[in-house]
Amino acid sequence: MxxxxxxxxxxxxxxxxxxxxxxxxxxxxxxxxxxxxxxxxxxxxxxxxxxxxxxxxxxxxxxxxxxxxxxxxxxxxxxxxxxHATQSYTGPSPRATWTPPNITRWQHRHFQGYHRGDGQVGTANHWLVIPLVFCENRNIDVLRQALLEPLGYTRPDQLQSLTSQLIQAYRSGADAGAILTSPAPTDQPSESRPRTFPWVDGIQFLTHSGGCGGTRADARALCDLLAGYLCNPNVGGATVLSLGCQNAQITMLREAIARRDPQFGKPLFILEQQGGGTEAQFTERALRQTFAGLVTINATQRQPAPLSKLTLGLECGGSDGFSGISANPALGHAVDLLVALGGRAILAEFPELHGVEQELVNRCVDSATAQTFTRLMHTYAAAAEAAGSGFEHNPSPGNIRDGLITDAMKSAGAARKGGSSPVEAVLEYTAPATAAGLSLLCTPGNDVESTTALAGSGANLIAFTTGLGTPTGNPVAPVVKISSNDALAERMPDLIDFNAGGIITGRQTVAQAGEALLDLLIEVASGRSSTAAQRLGQHDFIPWKRGISL
Missing domain, CATH: 2.30.130.110 (Archaeosine Trna-guanine Transglycosylase; Chain: A, domain 4)
Structure with missing residues (x-):
């Protein structure tokens, strides 16, 4: 009971x-x-x-x-x-030696991934089409419309069927009341075309509002983030559109790529619009080069890879009073299993670590790592205070309504996503996660800004806990959505991949849920199971401009 x-x-x-x-x-x-x-x-x-x-x-x-x-x-x-109140934090206290969980069940398990020349392994194989500046967003949209449907990456939309039905009803004389109450179509839309490139999981078109008009630091941060996406193992190659005169120059992007991977060998086409020709000629060149790149990366197929090649990003959003009791601890146990198997995990959202700093400081592998964490937390907190919006303002109305009254209460539960293993590294925004084990990544608490950053730092899979529900996804890293309670999983089944609500009702222990979650993550990493966000086409991408975002 x-x-x-x-x-x-x-x-x-x-x-x-x-x-x-x-x-x-x-x-x-x-x-x-x-x-x-x-x-x-x-x-x-x-x-x-x-x-x-x-x-x-x-x-x-x-x-x-x-x-x-x-x-x-x-x-x-x-x-x-x-x-609002938290306990102060200082230098590390002596910590107990970490005892890894039993990993016997998974020691000989593999996932089916895409092996890259730098030794990384992707859980997906995407081609990116990205702008260096917002001026190119329209051209990105033109390429999206030209490529996705003919290549079999979009399926007919139920809402488009409804629109067609409403047009017909209106032309037949239906008034506004009839339009609002008419039943939705019951026929399922026809299937999309077969994919031209079966080993290319998607063509992802990223748009943003940066690249010019902000500070030079903003442009550098954007190029670092884009370089992180180009170097992410889930990306096979990319087409980059540049206007030419913007702050985020092509040389800046190339330098950012070289810092991450001096031997970068993926197909990469960079086109500059101000170099000459009409817009139609420019987009035609981009389309031809993109198609050629797709032909190239379609030759890469999934092959077995050890679980140590997984880099799991950890995120929460729409949290509730059960998140820190069920979904987050279950994810934390899965993280401990993955770390014990030699894999990587990245815990982000620094405003949602406020109040548990001392616990994380005590878990840092050395004093330099602890000092980096405390420096970043103090800097972020001071910037928030200077902007008149301290960490205490982090809980949203939905958080508060469902039991998370203070930021520290929210943080204490959110930190459980990171399990109990030592903190091996603390990373600045956009820095790559290279150390095996758990890393802390400085990001805001904003769901999309944070998931965007996780993929930019190398996550090839993201686990996202929620108590209230969210459709958030990512363009390159599959996002596995984990419910903290049964009611959410039943109310929004199209958004949820895994239900940890059994921990609350007593049907499941935290360890049992964590083990089942790891099994699901392996299936998703192998391409044998799609996520709700993938099925919804949820490809959210928002760079953080390093202003105060909680």
Whole structure:
């Protein structure tokens, strides 16, 4: 039988409700009776002992806020009676030796991937078409329209069928009321054409608003990010469109690529529009070169690769009060298994590590790594404060509504995505993840900016936990969406790939869910299972301009 509540750490004075609890409910928590002063909805927290005003509130064994006024036992925690607070962090404390989980089941497992000349292995084989400056976005769209449908990369759209039906109804005299209430088409759209290039998983067209008009640092960061995508093992080659006069120059991109891979050998076509000719001639050259590149990379086929060649990006978005109890710990266990197998994992979203800095500092492999992390966190926090938007403003209305009252409460759960292994490296935005094991990557908490950065730092697979639901995907790295609760998985099945809600109901342990999740990740990495984001065509790409984005 499922529990009604959960105390996450013996030191905690906050308890999580696992189901809706009525006013007056009496619970026995840590050997004492607790009389609920108010109704507590599932995912929300209540005190299990009296907490005087100004005293810390704890979850996961860390400070997640302070009491604004005296809080009797059984008080519902809200934004009115709780203030933002975290515990300070300093240098590393002695840490226990990490004990890896049992990996016997996976030691001889492989995934089917695309082997690259630099030794990396892709979980997909994409061709990129990208602009160096926003002025080329229209030409990118022209190429998209010219290539995708004829090559078999788009399938007929259900909404297009509905539009055709509504046009017919309107022409037959239907008024606005009839248009709003007419049934949707029941016939499924016809299948798309067979793919011309069966070993090319997709042609991805990335547009953005950068490359000129901002600072020179913005242009360099954009080129570093684009270089990260070109060097990502899921990318077989690329077509790059340049106007010619922009800040993000071709030489800047080539230098960024060379810093990552001096022997870069993928097919790469860079065209400059101001070099001459009409726009039609320019796009025709780009199309011909892209087609030739597709012919080239279609010769690369999936081959067995060890699980150590996986680089897993870790992301959360639309988090709820169950995310830190189910989906994030399950992902953390999968990460520990992958790290023990020699793979890589990248934990991002620095605003959502606020409050658990000391725990991560203690896990850093050496003092230099710890100092890099604390420097980046202090710098980011100071910049947020200077802009009048500290980390305490990170929780969204949806987070708060579903039980994440403070940033530290959100962070304490979000950090569980990273498992328990040592932190091997701390990376600046766009830096490549090269060390085996867990790395921390400086990104904002914004879902798309962060997933964009994860792929730019080399993630060939992304695991994304959510409690409220999100359609977010990525152009090159498959994004596996993990639900924290049964209700979400049932309500939005088209967005969810894996349901960790069984941890809440008692059907599954964290370890069991983590093991099942790793099995799914291997299937996705091998191309045997597609993700919801892939099926929806969700290819989100937003570079971070290094302003304050929480």
């Amino acid at each position: 499922a529990q009604d509540w959960l105390q996450l750490h013996p030191r905690d004075n906050l308890i999580v409700a696992l189901r809706d609890l009525a006013t007056g409910t009496i619970l026995t928590v840590a050997g004492q009776s607790v009389h609920l002063q108010q109704a507590v909805r599932a995912k929300h927290k209540f005190t299990h002992c009296s907490v005087p005003a100004g005293q810390p509130l704890r979850m996961y064994g860390v400070v997640v806020g302070t009491a604004v006024n005296n809080l009797p036992a059984g008080t519902l925690i809200t934004t009115q009676n709780t203030a």
